[in-house]
Amino acid sequence: MSHDEHTHSHGTHSHGAGQPHTHPHDHVHPAEESSPAHVEAIDLIRPDSELSPNGLNRRNFLRASGLLGAGAAAASVFGIADSAAASPVESGAPSRGRENQGGYQWLSGDHHIHTQYSNDAQYRVSDQVRHAAQNGLDWMVITDHGSVAHAKFGVDKVNPDIKVARKNFPDTLVFQGLEWNIPAAEHGTVFVAPGPNEVAVLKQFENSYDGTVNNAGPSTPKNEALAISGLAYLTQAVRQRRVGDALMLANHPSRKGIDSPHEIRAWRDTAPGIAVGFEGAPGHQAGGIKAPGPAGGRGEYDFSPSPDSFAGFPLESYRTWGGFDFMTSTVGGLWDSLLAEGKPWWITANSDSHKVYADWSKNPVDNNADAPWDSAGDTFNNFGRFGDPVYADGIQTANADFWPGYFSRTHVGSTGFNYGAVMSGIRAGRVWVSHGDLIAGLDMRAGVKGKHGPGTALGGKLAVRERETVTLSIKITLADGPNFAQFTPKLNRVDLIVGDILGPNTDRDAFTTPNTKVVKSWDTSKSVGTVTLTYSFPRVDRPFYVRIRGTDANRTAPGYLGAGVDPIGPAIDIVGDADPWADLWFYSNPIFVLTPSPLPYNRAR
Numbered sequence: 001m002s003h004d005e006h007t008h009s010h011g012t013h014s015h016g017a018g019q020p021h022t023h024p025h026d027h028v029h030p031a032e033e034s035s036p037a038h039v040e041a042i043d044l045i046r047p048d049s050e051l052s053p054n055g056l057n058r059r060n061f062l063r064a065s066g067l068l069g070a071g072a073a074a075a076s077v078f079g080i081a082d083s084a085a086a087s088p089v090e091s092g093a094p095s096r097g098r099e100n101q102g103g104y105q106w107l108s109g110d111h112h113i114h115t116q117y118s119n120d121a122q123y124r125v126s127d128q129v130r131h132a133a134q135n136g137l138d139w140m141v142i143t144d145h146g147s148v149a150h151a152k153f154g155v156d157k158v159n160p161d162i163k164v165a166r167k168n169f170p171d172t173l174v175f176q177g178l179e180w181n182i183p184a185a186e187h188g189t190v191f192v193a194p195g196p197n198e199v200a201v202l203k204q205f206e207n208s209y210d211g212t213v214n215n216a217g218p219s220t221p222k223n224e225a226l227a228i229s230g231l232a233y234l235t236q237a238v239r240q241r242r243v244g245d246a247l248m249l250a251n252h253p254s255r256k257g258i259d260s261p262h263e264i265r266a267w268r269d270t271a272p273g274i275a276v277g278f279e280g281a282p283g284h285q286a287g288g289i290k291a292p293g294p295a296g297g298r299g300e301y302d303f304s305p306s307p308d309s310f311a312g313f314p315l316e317s318y319r320t321w322g323g324f325d326f327m328t329s330t331v332g333g334l335w336d337s338l339l340a341e342g343k344p345w346w347i348t349a350n351s352d353s354h355k356v357y358a359d360w361s362k363n364p365v366d367n368n369a370d371a372p373w374d375s376a377g378d379t380f381n382n383f384g385r386f387g388d389p390v391y392a393d394g395i396q397t398a399n400a401d402f403w404p405g406y407f408s409r410t411h412v413g414s415t416g417f418n419y420g421a422v423m424s425g426i427r428a429g430r431v432w433v434s435h436g437d438l439i440a441g442l443d444m445r446a447g448v449k450g451k452h453g454p455g456t457a458l459g460g461k462l463a464v465r466e467r468e469t470v471t472l473s474i475k476i477t478l479a480d481g482p483n484f485a486q487f488t489p490k491l492n493r494v495d496l497i498v499g500d501i502l503g504p505n506t507d508r509d510a511f512t513t514p515n516t517k518v519v520k521s522w523d524t525s526k527s528v529g530t531v532t533l534t535y536s537f538p539r540v541d542r543p544f545y546v547r548i549r550g551t552d553a554n555r556t557a558p559g560y561l562g563a564g565v566d567p568i569g570p571a572i573d574i575v576g577d578a579d580p581w582a583d584l585w586f587y588s589n590p591i592f593v594l595t596p597s598p599l600p601y602n603r604a605r
Helices: 037-041 053-065 070-079 126-133 148-168 200-209 220-237 261-270 336-338 417-427
Strands: 002-008 012-014 104-113 139-145 174-180 187-192 246-251 275-281 346-349 358-364 388-394 407-412 433-434 440-448 461-463 470-478 493-502 516-523 530-537 544-551 584-588 591-594
Touching: 104 126, 104 174, 104 187, 104 417, 126 139, 126 148, 139 148, 139 187, 148 200, 148 388, 148 493, 174 200, 174 417, 187 200, 200 220, 220 246, 220 261, 246 261, 261 275, 261 336, 275 417, 275 433, 275 584, 336 493, 346 407, 346 433, 407 417, 433 440, 440 461, 440 544, 440 584, 440 591, 470 493, 470 544, 493 530, 516 530
Parallel strands: 104 139, 139 174, 246 275, 275 346, 461 591
Antiparallel strands: 002 012, 002 530, 104 407, 174 187, 187 246, 358 388, 407 433, 433 584, 440 470, 470 530, 493 516, 493 544, 544 584, 544 591
């Protein structure tokens, strides 16, 4: 398989530096999937009974290889494929105009937000929703920490506040969720579709499966099994239609080193329609601002290994790289090792907003959960929330967070403005993430040369015949106005990352993969308006995936696995001196390209 590439920038045409075995080609429109038996096989909306014999044989092969595990499970649990546009839940605010790119409304949001119902936060639900709406977010999830008080009181009490916010801010979809203390691991966002049982399901889940509530924090096999049981409970709640939908996304996975590779694989394999990804970039992005700022780790990634940490992780994994988690920022790292197995596993970005940098308010009792905040003697521990925030008599420069939508955004390709469509878009992997509004829009498609059509979008699977040419088409809308730091970001470079799909790996704790690397970088520093990039893969003979990232190129370094894999990647962030606005990146989720040929091998690598 060889590569060709073309670049369009603001009306001009230039060829990038050639790769080995490049061939001239014409520009083509992205193509839709072709229609042999292997295309029929991955159309998971069609049940097995409707397939031709060849199609059924191909589907069984893909299942055995692990390439259809997620879709097959999602289809059986939710009645949809993991990449389908349909949604089991269509409740929510009425449709409104959104900018469409490639047939989708790209809705920006944040799935990790705290309020006064968390024991280390302070804001009202209305505060967070109002700021999210003002900052242009279309959807958000309230995720207060799992705790004894939250399980007993908070999960019930926050719901009326959320319902009021839904009414007062009809242009912002407000989900109820919680931040799960994953037994034997870190934290995760769990959220459900709005409905009559949203509180009951979340409350039962928290009481039965939260690591803090059940004293199940240490990394033991018993506690790992409890986490699996929690995901099975959510799967069953959807299957029994107690809730219309549910999702889990692991939060700050590398921060403490306690999310081991085998646990992440187990979550995904147990509930592929529920556990669908992790934070590619954590919240707390102001954490690295130097004194008199928080002067800690960007993302609050300033921890060291503990007895519960996975011993294989290097010390460098406990820091962010360009504001992104080590599992995501390392080309050929853990995220890529999952993608190389053909496992749909997606990345997100969010605020993790608790207390906002340079805000003028504070918690009335400084997060003392036993201190009364009113004359009735109510405390967080006996009431389930803190009192409303109060004037702080000075800006709070030690705070490490931003308001939702102020710095980090998760952009979801949605088929409509409603709760179900957003959840389906996340599950399908139609997601790209950005910091500091580095770019304004992204549409990436893969297709077969000579076949016209919309092409396969982010998160999708393009099935091709052997020796066909696959064309990748990337359209980036550049920033044309100032972000919230009052400068217009400049996209200076876009990197194309390609990896072979090698099939299941018997080493459940693998966190690298050998055949993934940056294959092309485009200089976009002179571009304005819209940049269109194309890249070709002639004579495709094996399955692979593609993803991209882009940067302002202010801070770069060879990747952790070496310059041969990633010559100019993000640099490791310096604890105490990591201005987030001076180091901006965006990342896309992948597109999978599937061929009828058998996978190279399915053993430990």
